[in-house]
Amino acid sequence: MNTAYEYLIGVDGGGTKTHIRIERPDGSHVADGSSGPSALMHGAGKAWDAIVAALDSAFQSAGISRPPLQAIAAGCGLSGVNNPLWAAQFTEQNPGFGALAIGTDAFTTLLGAHLGQAGVVVAIGTGSVGEVLRSDGSRSEVGGWGFITGDEASGGWIGLRAANHVERVLDGRAAGGPLASAIVRFCGGGETCSAGENRERVLAWANSANQSLFAQLAPLVVAHAGQDEAALAILRKAGHEIAQIASALDPSQQLPIALCGGLAGPLHAYLPEPLKSRAITPRANAATGALLLLRQQLEAESVGETR
Amino acid sequence: MNTAYEYLIGVDGGGTKTHIRIERPDGSHVADGSSGPSALMHGAGKAWDAIVAALDSAFQSAGISRPPLQAIAAGCGLSGVNNPLWAAQFTEQNPGFGALAIGTDAFTTLLGAHLGQAGVVVAIGTGSVGEVLRSDGSRSEVGGWGFITGDEASGGWIGLRAANHVERVLDGRAAGGPLASAIVRFCGGGETCSAGENRERVLAWANSANQSLFAQLAPLVVAHAGQDEAALAILRKAGHEIAQIASALDPSQQLPIALCGGLAGPLHAYLPEPLKSRAITPRANAATGALLLLRQQLEAESVGETR
Numbered sequence: 366m367n368t369a370y371e372y373l374i375g376v377d378g379g380g381t382k383t384h385i386r387i388e389r390p391d392g393s394h395v396a397d398g399s400s401g402p403s404a405l406m407h408g409a410g411k412a413w414d415a416i417v418a419a420l421d422s423a424f425q426s427a428g429i430s431r432p433p434l435q436a437i438a439a440g441c442g443l444s445g446v447n448n449p450l451w452a453a454q455f456t457e458q459n460p461g462f463g464a465l466a467i468g469t470d471a472f473t474t475l476l477g478a479h480l481g482q483a484g485v486v487v488a489i490g491t492g493s494v495g496e497v498l499r500s501d502g503s504r505s506e507v508g509g510w511g512f513i514t515g516d517e518a519s520g521g522w523i524g525l526r527a528a529n530h531v532e533r534v535l536d537g538r539a540a541g542g543p544l545a546s547a548i549v550r551f552c553g554g555g556e557t558c559s560a561g562e563n564r565e566r567v568l569a570w571a572n573s574a575n576q577s578l579f580a581q582l583a584p585l586v587v588a589h590a591g592q593d594e595a596a597l598a599i600l601r602k603a604g605h606e607i608a609q610i611a612s613a614l615d616p617s618q619q620l621p622i623a624l625c626g627g628l629a630g631p632l633h634a635y636l637p638e639p640l641k642s643r644a645i646t647p648r649a650n651a652a653t654g655a656l657l658l659l660r661q662q663l664e665a666e667s668v669g670e671t672r
Numbered sequence: 673m674n675t676a677y678e679y680l681i682g683v684d685g686g687g688t689k690t691h692i693r694i695e696r697p698d699g700s701h702v703a704d705g706s707s708g709p710s711a712l713m714h715g716a717g718k719a720w721d722a723i724v725a726a727l728d729s730a731f732q733s734a735g736i737s738r739p740p741l742q743a744i745a746a747g748c749g750l751s752g753v754n755n756p757l758w759a760a761q762f763t764e765q766n767p768g769f770g771a772l773a774i775g776t777d778a779f780t781t782l783l784g785a786h787l788g789q790a791g792v793v794v795a796i797g798t799g800s801v802g803e804v805l806r807s808d809g810s811r812s813e814v815g816g817w818g819f820i821t822g823d824e825a826s827g828g829w830i831g832l833r834a835a836n837h838v839e840r841v842l843d844g845r846a847a848g849g850p851l852a853s854a855i856v857r858f859c860g861g862g863e864t865c866s867a868g869e870n871r872e873r874v875l876a877w878a879n880s881a882n883q884s885l886f887a888q889l890a891p892l893v894v895a896h897a898g899q900d901e902a903a904l905a906i907l908r909k910a911g912h913e914i915a916q917i918a919s920a921l922d923p924s925q926q927l928p929i930a931l932c933g934g935l936a937g938p939l940h941a942y943l944p945e946p947l948k949s950r951a952i953t954p955r956a957n958a959a960t961g962a963l964l965l966l967r968q969q970l971e972a973e974s975v976g977e978t979r
Binding site for chain 2: 511568
């Protein structure tokens with residue numbers, strides 16, 4: 366079926382970068398490439414530019430001259446595909462790929478994590494979201510409500526709590542430790558500044574920070590959890606939130622569960638049992654998940670054609 | 673000393689309205705007036721327009737023709753005065769008042785609440801902030817870090833937690849009650865919508881809401897605290913946060929403490945003891961506090977002149 370295309374590619378397109386995996390129709394790996402962001406919130410044209418740039422860089426690294434796009438089938442897992450308008454614009458602006466399959470990056474992450482089998486993923490990066498694929502093919506999402514009300518355990522969520530902690534310390538409402546000192550320095554204050562100056566700098570930082578900036582505090586919280594009670598409490602609460610998301614996705618606790626995203630590794634130690642023992646690392650990444658999505662669609666089309 | 677001016681006015685200028693109180697130099701009350709917002713974040717010119725509008729409306733209601741501004745001394749407690757640039761612009765654009773004293777609205781609230789005597793206030797409205805005036809004249813502020821990291825117990829803070837609660841209920845992470853139903857209806861969903869539609873409407877509302885909109889959820893939380901555990905838990909946590917702010921402002925717990933702002937009344941029942949017994953209602957409002965600020969400044973100038 367797939368022999369109609371010379372290459373199949375899987376695209377993992379997020380808000381900070383695009384990762385692409387190229388395979389031959391028989392599943393053999395050809396090359397990987399990456400480029401800038403291709404989240405659809407920045408426009409379909411920019412997303413396609415990033416995808417083609419990653420594709421060119423991947424072929425170049427493999428020493429293969431890129432065939433015409435018509436000879437390539439693309440599976441794309443993209444941030445923003447759940448917005449129907451953006452998804453339609455992306456499809457319309459296809460620069461010439463021979464076939465196109467699209468899904469959310471959450472779904473391709475799920476497909477990759479369990480290689481298309483039933484399972485649960487909780488993705489924890491700047492934001493957070495959980496998704497389940499059941500053995501009957503049905504899917505559900507839990508979390509993913511976004512910054513500022515939701516995205517529990519994410520970098521943005523951890524950063525908000527870390528900022529609130531340092532505010533309490535500067536006010537005399539909480540005891541200060543190494544985490545508070547590190548955050549004050551991060552915001553431009555520190556030991557050489559007066560208490561009033563530290564207060565002003567943290568206030569200015571907190572009042573102008575966005576989700577990505579708050580997420581930059583998460584590594585400080587992780588780094589100090591061994592010596593700072595407030596840091597430890599934030600990470601334990603994050604672990605508890607992940608467990609609640611996982612329970613809502615699979616109340617029976619029978620499905621395999623994978624933690625994905627940049628904070629999955631650092632937060633594993635803070636998961637409550639039995640989730641800590643059960644949680645696995647993903648079997649493959651979202652670019653491989655996007656290839657699975659593509660192969661499923663090509664298979665379905667092929668079945669349809671031969672009927 | 674004050675006889676240099678025909679009238680003294682106190683201005684309480686916030687983000688939603690301006691309240692003004694007019695007195696004769698001997699302290700006798702002449703009239704009150706109000707108008708739109710005069711918080712300095714919207715510009716000094718708009719603040720002066722609102723103040724003069726409130727002044728005109730107050731004189732009109734008293735049936736007195738307004739004298740030239742030169743015959744009036746103004747004390748202004750304004751949101752945004754802690755920004756030095758905004759404060760300077762406001763002073764420069766004085767439309768002709770004979771004398772001018774300015775302070776933050778938090779400080780004039782404090783002066784009004786204890787009639788210029790030592791004491792603590794915690795102001796809880798859309799945002800929150802605590803301030804203490806000690807008997808030695810020193811002052812400190814606790815809280816007031818703003819939306820989204822701080823402002824504990826405020827309308828914005830309560831609304832964020834209420835929105836998070838309804839997200840958990842729609843996900844199956846928490847049990848739903850009358851509060852969650854009320855919030856779903858507030859966001860445009862309800863019993864006649866599918867679960868998916870309710871989810872979409874709450875998501876759209878939460879992702880576009882700002883501090884003022886989140887604060888609109890606070891009355892729903894207050895209204896349901898008798899029949900909804902989640903609502904009760906949010907308000908009890910708010911009461912605990914107010915107690916922490918009060919303790920940091922006055923660790924000895926000897927000073928009188930007044931709760932101010934639109935949520936002070938509704939939250940009183942949820943304060944932990946001994947704060948619930950100790951907390952008093954303010955002796956006067958922030959416009960009277962602004963008049964005290966003005967009289968203190970005129971007194972100090974008068975002493976300076978006669979030296």
